[in-house]
Amino acid sequence: MGQHIQGKLEGKTAIITGAAAGLGEGIAEVYAKYGANICMVDLSPDVEHTAARIRGLHPDARIITITANVADKAQMIDAAKRTADTFGTIDIACCNAGVCRLAPFEDMTDEMRDFHIDVNIKGVWNSCQAVIPYMLANGGGSIVIASSVTGDIVADAGEAAYAMTKAALVGLTKCLAVEYADRHIRVNCSQLGYARTPMVEKMAIESNPADPESAIRDIAAGVPMKRLAKPTEVGELFAFLGSDESSYITGAQMVIDGGSTLPETMSIGTN
Numbered sequence: 001m002g003q004h005i006q007g008k009l010e011g012k013t014a015i016i017t018g019a020a021a022g023l024g025e026g027i028a029e030v031y032a033k034y035g036a037n038i039c040m041v042d043l044s045p046d047v048e049h050t051a052a053r054i055r056g057l058h059p060d061a062r063i064i065t066i067t068a069n070v071a072d073k074a075q076m077i078d079a080a081k082r083t084a085d086t087f088g089t090i091d092i093a094c095c096n097a098g099v100c101r102l103a104p105f106e107d108m109t110d111e112m113r114d115f116h117i118d119v120n121i122k123g124v125w126n127s128c129q130a131v132i133p134y135m136l137a138n139g140g141g142s143i144v145i146a147s148s149v150t151g152d153i154v155a156d157a158g159e160a161a162y163a164m165t166k167a168a169l170v171g172l173t174k175c176l177a178v179e180y181a182d183r184h185i186r187v188n189c190s191q192l193g194y195a196r197t198p199m200v201e202k203m204a205i206e207s208n209p210a211d212p213e214s215a216i217r218d219i220a221a222g223v224p225m226k227r228l229a230k231p232t233e234v235g236e237l238f239a240f241l242g243s244d245e246s247s248y249i250t251g252a253q254m255v256i257d258g259g260s261t262l263p264e265t266m267s268i269g270t271n
């Protein structure tokens, strides 16, 4: 409860998409702890309840909420304008909103494919185009994009649409990082393994409808640290990348996976 324990985001304004639940909620909680002004954006009106919970933890946090769809560019332009109108500018964008539905590739409909493209790729594209004019006017900023280890590094069966879109975000990150480096906008992406969020609980049901908890236990068993990430652990990475502490880091892919992409086999070794 109470005061910011450290103000490394003090005076900075951040827009966080997908902030009603899961990682976006964890990111918003950590941003509030570090003193940022926050605009929490989500498709779901539940974002208001989530903001109320975070205000309860950090009573002097300055938070607004906006119900908007990242896949709709006009809504994101409006969200960016309302954020800048409220707080003066936008320093940081956490492009976190994303979706994942599993299906065998031969059963995956074009609608399912396009749903992933619309939210995961166009949603980040729209968010970046909405905030960059404010960052340019303000002399710089930081964009943090939620990619994944899925697609760019590893993949499981059924993730074709998701993996494709998350890998695409690495390309977007690198291009924007180069394009805006001399105008002081840094662009980085996170590559998370697994955190326990509503998304992962849904994936566990799709993988093992009879016993989704066992699917979650199996994920943990495959991670060298033997657990999933907490959303606030991912929030700490987003806070570092958003803050001036990461001032020379741009175009980076930051793996945060408890070591899950490290093992070469499941059988060879001494433990």
Ligand SMILES: NC(=O)c1ccc[n+]([C@@H]2O[C@H](COP(=O)([O-])OP(=O)(O)OC[C@H]3O[C@@H](n4cnc5c(N)ncnc54)[C@H](O)[C@@H]3O)[C@@H](O)[C@H]2O)c1
Pocket (backbone or CB within 6 Å): 017, 018, 019, 020, 021, 022, 023, 024, 041, 042, 043, 044, 068, 069, 070, 071, 096, 097, 098, 099, 100, 119, 123, 146, 147, 148, 149, 191, 192, 193, 194, 195, 196, 197, 198, 199, 200
């Ligand atoms: N949880 C993980 O293990 C994991 C791993 C790697 C990457 N990621 C990525 O992290 C991000 C967040 O994942 P999560 O697990 O918190 O997901 P989640 O489904 O638990 O929460 C996502 C939030 O985004 C919102 N949202 C969905 N579509 C939206 C849209 N069109 N516009 C605005 N808001 C929208 C949802 O309402 C929800 O509040 C995603 O981009 C995901 O791909 C998650």
